[in-house]
Amino acid sequence: LAAVLRAAGHEVLLIDANLEAYESLLRPGPLGALAARLEARLERLEGRSSLTHEEQLAYAALWASRGDAVAAPPAIDAALLTLRDRSGARFFDPTQYDAAVATVERALRLISAAYHPLDLSFAGYRTPFSLLTPETIAADAEPHRDPFSSYFTAELAPRLATAGVELIGVSIVFPGQLQPSFSLAAALRRALP
Numbered sequence: 566l567a568a569v570l571r572a573a574g575h576e577v578l579l580i581d582a583n584l585e586a587y588e589s590l591l592r593p594g595p596l597g598a599l600a601a602r603l604e605a606r607l608e609r610l611e612g613r614s615s616l617t618h619e620e621q622l623a624y625a626a627l628w629a630s631r632g633d634a635v636a637a638p639p640a641i642d643a644a645l646l647t648l649r650d651r652s653g654a655r656f657f658d659p660t661q662y663d664a665a666v667a668t669v670e671r672a673l674r675l676i677s678a679a680y681h682p683l684d685l686s687f688a689g690y691r692t693p694f695s696l697l698t699p700e701t702i703a704a705d706a707e708p709h710r711d712p713f714s715s716y717f718t719a720e721l722a723p724r725l726a727t728a729g730v731e732l733i734g735v736s737i738v739f740p741g742q743l744q745p746s747f748s749l750a751a752a753l754r755r756a757l758p
Contacts, residue, residue: 566734578728582721582749583742589716591645591672593638599679599712600634603627606679623681630678637672644668680712689741706748717749722756730757 567577589595607627610620647665650656655665669687677685684691692705708714725733733753735746 566736578725578730580721580724582717583745585721586713586716586745589720590676590712591641591669593641595715596634596638596641596672596675599675600638602679603630603634603675606681607631619682626678626681630674633671633675633678637668637675640664640668641672644672676712680710683710683712685712688739690745691741692744702744702747703751705744706751711745711748713745713748714752717752718756721749722753725753726757 567579570577590599607624610616610624610627613620616624644665647655647661648669655661673685673687677683682693692710704710708718711717733750735750737743737746
């Protein structure tokens with residue numbers, strides 16, 4: 566798309582917002598904040614005398630990810646260095662590669678639990694209620710339900726505003742990108758009316 570637009574004389578700012586959104590979360594600081602969010606949600610649920618079925622599911626997910634909340638934040642930088650290793654020394658070492666993938670998977674489970682009922686993985690972004698009605702799509706785009714919201718509003722929107730972007734196109738490659746793309750569009754519409 567960018568090549569066709571450039572050939573037609575249009576200036577194009579190409580951004581891999583999918584990658585950037587993940588990178589904004591896969592850092593020790595944001596993961597540490599999500600670990601704190603996980604513990605706060607768990608504490609609130611433990612303070613109740615009874616839990617609904619949905620709250621029980623959330624409690625189970627939060628509890629199951631407590632180990633991820635401890636392990637992922639301090640290990641994420643080394644894991645990403647291994648996955649980005651251009652020399653190949655770390656990337657092609659099976660032990661280091663496996664450890665890096667396991668750390669990223671821990672981080673994604675932590676994010677999922679902190680934003681339960683979200684299920685975030687390398688290839689997917691799933692919520693059990695999303696994409697059923699316009700109301701559920703909009704609800705899942707709310708900042709407290711969307712782990713990428715901060716990136717969209719604090720990083721991407723200001724960069725687009727500074728660049729003077731007049732038109733934004735969103736490319737969706739996987740079905741799992743539908744909800745995050747809607748969230749992105751909603752956030753950008755609010756930030757850049």
